[in-house]
Amino acid sequence: MSTHASTAQPSYLVDTGARKGLMAWLTTTDHKRIGLLYLYSMITFFFVGVGIGFVMRLVQLTTFQKLISAQTYNALFTVHGVIMIFLFVVPGLPAIFGNFFLPILIGAKDVSFPRLNLASWYFFVAGAILAVLSLFTGGGAPDTGWTFYAPFSLKTGTNVSLAVFAAFVLGFSSMLTGINFITTIHRLRAPGMKWFRMPLMCWALYSTAWIQLLATPIVAITLVLVILERFFGIGIFDPSKGGDPLLYQHLFWIYSHPAVYIMILPAMGAISEILPTFAKRPIFGYKAIAFSSMSIAAVGSLVWAHHMFTSGMSATANMVFSLLTMIVAVPSAIKVFNWVSTLYKGSIDFQPPLLFTLTFIFLFCIGGLTGVMQGALALNVHIHDTYFIVGHFHYVMFGGTGMALFAALLYWFPKMWGKMYSKKAIYASWFPMFIGFNMLYFGMMILGMMGMPRRYYVHLPQFHTMHVVATVGSWLLILGLVMFFGTLLYAIFKGEKAEDNPWGGVTLEWTIPSPPPLENFEEIPTITHGPYHFEQQEAK
Amino acid sequence: MSEHAEHSAEHAEHPGYGTFIKIWLILVVLTGCLVGVSHLGQTAAVWGLLTLTPLKAGLVFYYFMHLKYEGPLFKVVVLVTLGTLLIFFALLFSDVAFR
Amino acid sequence: MTGHVHRDDFGSRLGMWLFLVTEMVLFGGLFIGYSYMRYRYPAEFHHGGGELNATLGIINTLVLLTSSLTVVLAIVAIQRAEKKRAMAFLGTTLALGLTFLVIKGFEWGAKFHHGIYPNSHHLATMPPGEQVFFGLYFTMTGLHGVHVIVGLGLLSVMLWWVATDRVRQDRYVHLENSGLYWHLVDVIWIFLLPLFYLAA
Numbered sequence: 001m002s003t004h005a006s007t008a009q010p011s012y013l014v015d016t017g018a019r020k021g022l023m024a025w026l027t028t029t030d031h032k033r034i035g036l037l038y039l040y041s042m043i044t045f046f047f048v049g050v051g052i053g054f055v056m057r058l059v060q061l062t063t064f065q066k067l068i069s070a071q072t073y074n075a076l077f078t079v080h081g082v083i084m085i086f087l088f089v090v091p092g093l094p095a096i097f098g099n100f101f102l103p104i105l106i107g108a109k110d111v112s113f114p115r116l117n118l119a120s121w122y123f124f125v126a127g128a129i130l131a132v133l134s135l136f137t138g139g140g141a142p143d144t145g146w147t148f149y150a151p152f153s154l155k156t157g158t159n160v161s162l163a164v165f166a167a168f169v170l171g172f173s174s175m176l177t178g179i180n181f182i183t184t185i186h187r188l189r190a191p192g193m194k195w196f197r198m199p200l201m202c203w204a205l206y207s208t209a210w211i212q213l214l215a216t217p218i219v220a221i222t223l224v225l226v227i228l229e230r231f232f233g234i235g236i237f238d239p240s241k242g243g244d245p246l247l248y249q250h251l252f253w254i255y256s257h258p259a260v261y262i263m264i265l266p267a268m269g270a271i272s273e274i275l276p277t278f279a280k281r282p283i284f285g286y287k288a289i290a291f292s293s294m295s296i297a298a299v300g301s302l303v304w305a306h307h308m309f310t311s312g313m314s315a316t317a318n319m320v321f322s323l324l325t326m327i328v329a330v331p332s333a334i335k336v337f338n339w340v341s342t343l344y345k346g347s348i349d350f351q352p353p354l355l356f357t358l359t360f361i362f363l364f365c366i367g368g369l370t371g372v373m374q375g376a377l378a379l380n381v382h383i384h385d386t387y388f389i390v391g392h393f394h395y396v397m398f399g400g401t402g403m404a405l406f407a408a409l410l411y412w413f414p415k416m417w418g419k420m421y422s423k424k425a426i427y428a429s430w431f432p433m434f435i436g437f438n439m440l441y442f443g444m445m446i447l448g449m450m451g452m453p454r455r456y457y458v459h460l461p462q463f464h465t466m467h468v469v470a471t472v473g474s475w476l477l478i479l480g481l482v483m484f485f486g487t488l489l490y491a492i493f494k495g496e497k498a499e500d501n502p503w504g505g506v507t508l509e510w511t512i513p514s515p516p517p518l519e520n521f522e523e524i525p526t527i528t529h530g531p532y533h534f535e536q537q538e539a540k
Numbered sequence: 541m542s543e544h545a546e547h548s549a550e551h552a553e554h555p556g557y558g559t560f561i562k563i564w565l566i567l568v569v570l571t572g573c574l575v576g577v578s579h580l581g582q583t584a585a586v587w588g589l590l591t592l593t594p595l596k597a598g599l600v601f602y603y604f605m606h607l608k609y610e611g612p613l614f615k616v617v618v619l620v621t622l623g624t625l626l627i628f629f630a631l632l633f634s635d636v637a638f639r
Numbered sequence: 640m641t642g643h644v645h646r647d648d649f650g651s652r653l654g655m656w657l658f659l660v661t662e663m664v665l666f667g668g669l670f671i672g673y674s675y676m677r678y679r680y681p682a683e684f685h686h687g688g689g690e691l692n693a694t695l696g697i698i699n700t701l702v703l704l705t706s707s708l709t710v711v712l713a714i715v716a717i718q719r720a721e722k723k724r725a726m727a728f729l730g731t732t733l734a735l736g737l738t739f740l741v742i743k744g745f746e747w748g749a750k751f752h753h754g755i756y757p758n759s760h761h762l763a764t765m766p767p768g769e770q771v772f773f774g775l776y777f778t779m780t781g782l783h784g785v786h787v788i789v790g791l792g793l794l795s796v797m798l799w800w801v802a803t804d805r806v807r808q809d810r811y812v813h814l815e816n817s818g819l820y821w822h823l824v825d826v827i828w829i830f831l832l833p834l835f836y837l838a839a
Contacts, residue, residue, distance in 0.1 A: 112650050179657040186613070187650040213657060214624045217664035225672075225778065233758035234774035236672060241774070242683075242767025247675055250632055251668055301624065302631060317635035554718045564708040571700055571832075575693075578837035582685070589833040597826045604711045605822045606815070614656050621660045625667040632671055636678055 009517035011418065016518060029114035032516060035100030036416070037121050042096065043485065045087040045128060050478060052080040057440075057474040060467045063459060070457040074143035075158070077455055079135060081146025082163060086170045087128055089397050090259055093266035094212075095124070095177060097408050098205045100416060102181060104509045105199045107190025107527065109519045112183040116176055123173035130166035134159045145455060147256070150237035150248035154229050161230050164223045171216045171223075174262075178212030181205050190508075192527035196290070199507050199531040200283065203290040204269025207297035211258045211265075215301060219255030222248065249311055253304035261300035263397060264364075265293055267404030268335055271357050274411045275339055277505040278354040279346025282532035285338040292331035299328050309377060310384045318377055325375035332368055336361060351503060352426040356407035359434060363399025367392060370445065385455075388448025394441045406484065413488065414502045418515040419495030425487040433480025439473025507531050555609070563603045570596050648812040655816040659823050662786075666827050669779050673834060676771050683768025688838025690755075691776070695746050696836030699739050700828060706735035707825040710794070710818040713801075720808040722801060729798045732821070736791045743784055747777075776835055783831060786824045793817040 010016055012032045015024040025033055056076050059067055068076070099117065103110055111117050135141040138159030144152055153160050185206050189198070226248075228234050235241030237248040268289075276283045283289065305313060305321040339361060348354070370392040374380045383389065414420050443466050448454075452463045459467055501510040512520060570592055577588035602608050607615055677684045713728035750773075754761030757777055762770055797817045800806040806814045 112647065113654060116654075175658075175661050179654050179661075182657055183650050183654045186653060187647055210620075213660050214621065214664055217661045218628075218668040221665050221668040224782070228757075228778060232777075234778055235757070235770050236676070236774050236778070241763075242680070242769075242771040243774070244675070244679070246635075247672055250635070250675075251672065254628055254668070302627060305631070305635065312639075313635045314638035316638035317631075320631065320634045554715065557712055557715055560708060560711045560715070564704060567704050568701065571697070571704070574833060575697055575837065578833065578839075585833070585837060589837070593830055593833050596829045600707060600822055600826050600829070604707050604825075605819055610652075613653070617653075617656055617660060621663050621667075625664065625671070628667070629671055629674065632675060633678070636675055 009519060009522065011513070011515045012518050013417075013515050027118075029110070029118050030518065031099050031103050031110050031114065031117060032416075032520075034117050034121050035096050035098075038091070038095040038099060038124070041125060041128065042088050042092055045083050047481075047485075049080055049083040049088060050481060052076050052083070054474060054478055056080065057471040059457070060459060061471045063461055063464055071140075071143060073457045074145075074455075075135070075141035078142050078145050078163075082131055082142075082167070084397075085146055085259070086167055087124075087131065089263045089401050091124065091170070091174055091177070092263070092401065092405050093270060093408065094181070094205055094208055094262075095120075096405075097201070097270060097412065098177070098181060098208075098266060101412065101509055102184060102202060102205055103188065104512070104516065104520050105202055105507060106185065106188060106193050107508055107521065107525050108184065108188035109521065109524070110188075111180050112187055113180050117180055120173045120176040120180070123169055123176065127166045127168075127170035127173060130162055130169060134162035134166060138162060147252060148223075148226060149252075150226065150229075150243075150245045151239060153226055154238055161227050164226050168220055168223045168227075171220045174212050175216050178209035178216075181209040182213070185209075190524050190527055194527075196287065197527055197530050200272035200286070200289050200293075201266070201269035203293045204265045204272070207293040208262050208265045211262050211297050211301060215255045215258040215262075218251055219259075222251040222255070225251075246308070246311060246313070249308050250305065253307045254301075257304035257307065258297075258301045260396070261296055263401045265296060267360070267401045267408075268293065270404050270408035270411070271339060271360055272335075273507065274353050274357045274407055275342045276532040276534070277411070277503050278349050278351060278357075279343050280349060280504065280534055281342065281346045282530070282534060283338065284341035284344075285334075286530065286532070288334055289338050292334045295331045296328065299324065299331065303328055306375060306380070309380045322375055322377050322380075326372060329368065329372045329375075336365060336368075349504070352421075352423050352430075353407050353411035353503070355427070355430060356403055356410060359430070360400060360403040360407055363395055363403055363437070366442075367395030367397075367399055371396065383448055385453055386448035387444040387452045387454055390454050391441045391444030391446075391448060394444070399437065399441070409488065411503070412509070413491070414498030415509055415514045415516065417492050417495070418498055418513075419491050420498040420502065421487050421491035421495055426484065429480045429483035429487060431480070432476040433484065436473045436476025436478070436480055440470045440477055441473075443467075443470035443473060506533055555603075560603065563599055567596055567599055570599075646810075651812045651816060652819075655819050659819060662820075662823055666779075666782075666830075669775070669782070670830065670834075673775055673779070676768075676775065677838075680768025680771060683766050684772050684838055686839075687769045687772030687776070688835060691836050691839075692746055692749070693836045693839070695742055696832050699742050700832050702735050702739045702742070703825045703828050706732045706739070707822050709735065710821050714811065714814060714818055717801065717806065717808060717811045717814060722804075722807075725801050726798060729794060729801065732794055733791060733798065736787055736794070740784065740787060740791075743780065743787075747780075779831060780835070783824065783827055786827070790817075790821045790824050793820060 012030055015021065017024055019027060025037065028034060055068070056073070059073060099111070138161070139157040140159060142148075142156070142158045142160045142163045144156060144158075144160060148160060148164060153164075185198070185202060225234070225236055229237060233241070236243045237245055239245060272283055272289055303321060303325045305317055306325045309318055309322075370388070374383065374389070374392065410421075410426065447463055447466045447470070450463060450466070452459060498514050500512070500514050503510075508525065509516070511525070574588050574592045574596075577592070578585040601618065607618065709728045709732045713725045713732070716722075716725035716728055750756065755773055756762065757774060762773060794817055797806060797814050800813065
């Protein structure tokens, strides 16, 4: 590839405005810099969450121990959930890679509302600070679990109000980002960038943004009701005043189940970007993947009550939601088959991003299939609230979204910083990560099948062996994570200079210099063909 | 959702004062009907609620909020939102109504 | 500045509509909660509605409907470059919005006076269904009131911008967007009237 040494525009990493250094970053309206701001803040919180998870696993290393108190344990699993879900997995891919690459992928200079975009980041940081404050102020860290189930969340003396308000602010940030992305995709596509010429990441972000808009407000109002209940006692969720905790569960899951799709859809989008590049052929079934994103968004919004099969819902609702839950598996499976078919007969160029992509597909399949198991009513009643659930959702969220985020980070790293990391070190980090991951979370699923309930401070002797296996797995996993991020951090400062197009990708971001110039494109490109237009394919 | 429709809508003729005042009169009359109907007993009141209220809201959306003069995109956005809420409602009642 | 080389009024309005989507869903969640509870406690809701002052509710409906009209008329005036008239219409809207809040304040004040407010002893003696009814009543009208206050803030800024020509014939998308917000507040009240005041 030609180098762009004579580029008139400086890289976005160079301060060109009146402000320099940190202030230039904190007042930036450049979508690329905002993406990085999100990245740095989220990875920080991710490691806080990892640290809490590490302590929780240490607690389970012995059947009965006194490392921390039971109350602290309750606080830890609550905070682990709140941080990982609201500060990392939900906003992760859209806020980091959506911000950085959405405008570039559709040939735009920025998002539609750049200042609103920066405001979203500030809302995110404000929410994060409030969440952290809630640990140390008031009655102590919330002990309700991240779901804040009423009526306990209404009665507990811990600082639920502030934690809930933090989630509300984070939800606001997420909605504003959604508004920005939808408007950007509608208005700022480059000339010739028709809907079906958009890279699949854009489709994924588009459907995600719609879920953000249509589901987040429901949890916002639910959380407001919890706060009003705690301060004024309005009684809507309080059975002693005629309220109904089941209404809380319904409203909470109307958002929080679609939130799972907010987490996984952009991950799927990133995977759909990476695969064609390393298989060197167009994605198999472009429209099927695009439409399956939209149908996952639609059907995924209608399955929330499968979290409530044991809560005393009507039998009719149990059956309806069981059926709908099974249906979501269809568009998800469509994607998996399309990815695998893309690899078939491709000229595969094996690189670290592809390794993590394949890891994603493998782990996501396990997570997805165990999800279908739980859609079945009879089995669900048996494994509800056991470690099986914990194992399952870690496979989806960490094995799915997390691994896809790592894959995306590896894939776009040279573009974002203009540096290349050590591929060997990344491969080396994969082994402990993968082995540790499966020991930890598959171990949890076995424990759940054996009957180990989730959120328990102590465990019975018969569960001990698997608990030790899982804890050792957590150490390996953390080792892998530290190696992985250590490698990347080193590469940011000391890495070799990356080429503009190190992987031979054909989407728009690979046509511009690494790191991208301030306004992305010298001149807005005109698009004449679909996104995955490989020359070899043309020659056939 | 074609680009042409999005643009042509922007150049449409702006409606005048009269149109909106007429709509306002209709809204006031409908409010009167709604109040009247609510005195005719529970069934009538519920039906009034289910028909007249969406009609009033629809008029505000369509005229006051200029949906009539916008391209199809905004109409789709509103319909998708209302449809979603309706489905949420229906699925919730699959629990409540059969408990 | 990055981006924004051109002005995109359609994009601004699209963004506003998408924001309104979130507002609709926000109140939609409450309406869903309302119907859930009303299904459980039909008689209590009927009785609770009887205790509200329907006359004040109806007057407030007319006040808000009229204020909605004056906002949209202000936009017509701006389109025709009739600045004075636009300011008069916006001023009327602000006055009507304040009237709404004052009436609302009297209504809530009367309820408080009768010992009906969340967590009150009097309320605790009522049947559970009615406690929920009043819980929803205070939440929904309260949240609506907050939106009225925000809307008044927006429209005050618009009045100032019209006065200083930041909003003018060739550049009025901000006024349109503030108007959209105000109309949505009106629409929500259109639903609140029959759900609470006419529920008896």
